[in-house]
Amino acid sequence: MKGALLRCATGLSASETVEEFAVDGDGELKLVKKRVTKREIPPDIKAVKLILEERGEISDEELENEKRRLLKLLDEKDYKGE
Secondary structure, three states, X not given: OHHHHXXXXXXXXXXXXXXXXXXXXXXXXXXXXXXXXXXXEOOOHHHHHHHHHHHOOOOHHHHHHHHHHHHHHHHHHHHHOO
């Protein structure tokens, strides 16, 4: 549960595969089209807030450091094309 919350708080990428099949002349199913879609899911501010509430009070400096860390992570993902 905490792992899923952390992934939501930091953002993640998801991929979805859609396959279309058709019946050929012999009555067999044949793959006609395959599409893989990859999308980036941005960090969820509600998940971040929940994590911070579990930790207790956080200073402005700690909050600013976490913001920088998360923005750097997002920049690295964009740069790598993930």
